[in-house]
Amino acid sequence: MSDLKICVLGSGVIGLTTAIELRKEFRNSSIDIIADAFYSGTTSFVAAGLFLPIESNSGGSVERTSAWVKDSYNYWENIRALSESEEIGIRHLSGHILLNRSYNEESKALESLIPELRPLSEEELKFWPGNWKYGKYCTTLQIDPSRYLKWALYKVKELNINIIQRKITDFGQLTDGNYDVIANCTGIGAKVLCEDNELFALRGQVSLVKAPWVKNFVLDGNDCDTYIIPSFDNIVLGGCRHFESYNLAPNHYDALSMREKCEHLIPSLKNATLVEHKVGLRPFRLVTRVEQEYKPCSGRNMKIVHNYGHGGSGITLAPGTSLNAVQLVKDILIERRSKM
Numbered sequence: 001m002s003d004l005k006i007c008v009l010g011s012g013v014i015g016l017t018t019a020i021e022l023r024k025e026f027r028n029s030s031i032d033i034i035a036d037a038f039y040s041g042t043t044s045f046v047a048a049g050l051f052l053p054i055e056s057n058s059g060g061s062v063e064r065t066s067a068w069v070k071d072s073y074n075y076w077e078n079i080r081a082l083s084e085s086e087e088i089g090i091r092h093l094s095g096h097i098l099l100n101r102s103y104n105e106e107s108k109a110l111e112s113l114i115p116e117l118r119p120l121s122e123e124e125l126k127f128w129p130g131n132w133k134y135g136k137y138c139t140t141l142q143i144d145p146s147r148y149l150k151w152a153l154y155k156v157k158e159l160n161i162n163i164i165q166r167k168i169t170d171f172g173q174l175t176d177g178n179y180d181v182i183a184n185c186t187g188i189g190a191k192v193l194c195e196d197n198e199l200f201a202l203r204g205q206v207s208l209v210k211a212p213w214v215k216n217f218v219l220d221g222n223d224c225d226t227y228i229i230p231s232f233d234n235i236v237l238g239g240c241r242h243f244e245s246y247n248l249a250p251n252h253y254d255a256l257s258m259r260e261k262c263e264h265l266i267p268s269l270k271n272a273t274l275v276e277h278k279v280g281l282r283p284f285r286l287v288t289r290v291e292q293e294y295k296p297c298s299g300r301n302m303k304i305v306h307n308y309g310h311g312g313s314g315i316t317l318a319p320g321t322s323l324n325a326v327q328l329v330k331d332i333l334i335e336r337r338s339k340m
């Protein structure tokens with residue numbers, strides 16, 4: 001299919017992963033990535049990057065969600081096994097998840113995938129300040145977005161994918177590109193672009209600090225609002241979830257309360273030096289939207305494959321939903337050919 005023209009809208013973790021996978025499938029096609037922001041201007045850049053599916057983000061059925069989780073884990077794990085995995089920003093990371101609700105609520109799909117997931121003993125629980133009733137020790141993957149996005153941007157250029165900076169306010173504006181199909185990976189931008197009232201921002205803020213003595217992650221698993229996650233270059237202290245807040249400026253009081261909660265868990269963080277605060281808008285949707293749409297625009301029937309609404313699990317689920325989206329692109333193109 002050498003005359004194919006594909007547009008990927010969005011250059012966060014979802015857009016870049018989708019573009020790389022589209023290139024593998026359509027080797028001779030022309031692929032453009034169009035986005036109004038790249039790298040540090042995306043939500044993806046803000047994420048802590050822990051591979052930990054959040055129960056509230058799903059594919060709409062247990063089967064579909066499990067397939068996304070499994071495909072994603074295997075995809076990231078294959079990259080982790082490469083000799084350049086540090087440069088790409090993917091590694092194993094261990095840590096504690098502290099809970100006040102039962103351990104048995106844990107997703108079984110995850111248990112069978114990640115290297116280690118076991119309940120904490122009474123002794124281990126007592127180690128942590130607070131009144132924790134349950135806990136888990138877990139070894140999972142960490143995908144550092146600042147490294148992965150840099151690598152993925154380099155990769156798309158190497159794969160001859162064109163990068164265009166442009167804001168799209170209506171799909172009709174893309175008719176000038178004469179695209180056969182558009183992969184819509186616009187994250188929270190889809191709220192306006194698709195007039196999607198089921199998509200909401202969950203504002204998050206983190207503080208990056210220097211504390212090289214912290215080697216493992218720890219998070220409050222009740223609401224995932226307090227976490228300490230060592231990344232390759234810094235430690236990420238988080239966090240918060242503000243429903244329908246679109247303010248991208250760091251909030252002084254959020255920073256203070258996060259720092260206090262994190263220092264309560266690991267008192268030595270009082271000696272950590274601040275690097276910067278980062279803010280991002282999680283694109284939250286009860287069911288992540290990975291589906292086809294035929295949309296009449298400027299006299300044409302545009303073929304769109306949506307891939308957005310990953311909430312707090314976009315780094316985790318990027319490969320699984322992107323592979324799913326690529327299959328939907330293939331289905332559209334096969335249908336187009338059969339009609340020719």
Ligand SMILES: Cc1cc2nc3c(=O)[nH]c(=O)nc-3n(C[C@H](O)[C@H](O)[C@H](O)COP(=O)(O)OP(=O)(O)OC[C@H]3O[C@@H](n4cnc5c(N)ncnc54)[C@H](O)[C@@H]3O)c2cc1C
Nearest residue numbers: 010011012036037044049050168187189204280314315316
């Ligand atoms: C504080 C915080 C911590 C997080 N921690 C984790 C974690 O540990 N693990 C995890 O799995 N997930 C985590 N997440 C969630 C994760 O960051 C998101 O789910 C993910 O980044 C969404 O990726 P995306 O590519 O859909 O969106 P984005 O990264 O925002 O990319 C969207 C792209 O679309 C472009 N775009 C949007 N609208 C338009 C338009 N109209 N025209 C042109 N271009 C447009 C943007 O410019 C951008 O390039 C966290 C998020 C936050 C905020």
